[in-house]
Amino acid sequence: CAKDQGRNTYHYFKPEMDVHALERLMLENALRRAIERDELVLHYQPQVAAGDSRLLGCEALVRWQHPELGMLQPVQFIAVAEESGLIVPLGDWVLDAACRQLAQWQAQGRDLVMAVNISALQFCQSGFVDSVRRILAATGADPRKLELELTESALMQPTPEVLARMNALCELGIRLALDDFGTGYSSLAYLKRLPICRLKLDRSFVKDVPDDLEDVAIAMATLSLARDLGMDVVAEGVENEIQRAFLAERGCPVMQGYLFSRPLPAAELQRWIDAWSGATA
Ligand code: C2E
Numbered sequence: 001c002a003k004d005q006g007r008n009t010y011h012y013f014k015p016e017m018d019v020h021a022l023e024r025l026m027l028e029n030a031l032r033r034a035i036e037r038d039e040l041v042l043h044y045q046p047q048v049a050a051g052d053s054r055l056l057g058c059e060a061l062v063r064w065q066h067p068e069l070g071m072l073q074p075v076q077f078i079a080v081a082e083e084s085g086l087i088v089p090l091g092d093w094v095l096d097a098a099c100r101q102l103a104q105w106q107a108q109g110r111d112l113v114m115a116v117n118i119s120a121l122q123f124c125q126s127g128f129v130d131s132v133r134r135i136l137a138a139t140g141a142d143p144r145k146l147e148l149e150l151t152e153s154a155l156m157q158p159t160p161e162v163l164a165r166m167n168a169l170c171e172l173g174i175r176l177a178l179d180d181f182g183t184g185y186s187s188l189a190y191l192k193r194l195p196i197c198r199l200k201l202d203r204s205f206v207k208d209v210p211d212d213l214e215d216v217a218i219a220m221a222t223l224s225l226a227r228d229l230g231m232d233v234v235a236e237g238v239e240n241e242i243q244r245a246f247l248a249e250r251g252c253p254v255m256q257g258y259l260f261s262r263p264l265p266a267a268e269l270q271r272w273i274d275a276w277s278g279a280t281a
């Protein structure tokens, strides 16, 4: 982690700005207002056990319900959020909303894990662990049911500070997962030093199994590395039965992808869960 970053001021138009800079500025200011006006929503994508297809939990994925443009996807605004520092308040909003949903599931007697994406910039704020603590206290969510998905960029230099921060989260009972595994540049040697429970095999490696032999090699290497290090693996982007069967046969314990469900709004997820538990009971 570098020093605390993240700015919290509106930026203004300057005459020398080109049209792209102007568009970004408008997007940035609109996003800032969107966070203040609660225009963000979470969708939830199921994660299921490879063995018996039991629902284990969900990943929370943010969307922006724009008053004129409709539902915007992360690809349309996360980069601007990262570059402007808005990912920090956005990430706090997401964590709070996800923990509220988690507490609601607990109150309904549903034993599910909530996975939340944490950006590197957000993780590197010196107040990050405190804000997680504050949100857990405010929502009453069970930290043992919360999983934070970090990317390799957040952990590229596992300084003592990064390690201490990860350990503090683990001491709260939170589980840490490494998202988009295989797409970053972190050293494998770090994996043994970091308190990570789970690797998320990036969907770019899942897409063409079993036909692409290089992807097969990467998927199998990830599975065996995780097994030897005592970690769990989630395959992302499982879209068809061939991919599912191939990965399950090779010991991948958890699956996530359109084969099971797209990310759904909370109410639709509720209906999905009812239908799914009926079908797999
Ligand atoms: P991610 O964390 O790797 O999330 C998985 C992405 O893969 C999601 O895209 C999900 O909808 C998509 N996906 C899941 N299953 C399939 C499948 O079977 N096929 C295909 N083609 N795609 C699938 P989404 O929701 O558009 O999010 C994209 C990325 O945006 C996320 O990737 C994550 O990096 C980022 N993101 C989303 N929500 C948040 C958030 O709350 N905070 C932060 N910091 N980043 C977020």
Ligand code: MG
Binding pocket: 059, 117, 149, 179
């Ligand atoms: Mg993720």
Ligand code: MG
Binding pocket: 179, 180, 200, 202, 203, 236
């Ligand atoms: Mg991912």
Ligand code: MG
Binding pocket: 180, 202, 203
């Ligand atoms: Mg991804």
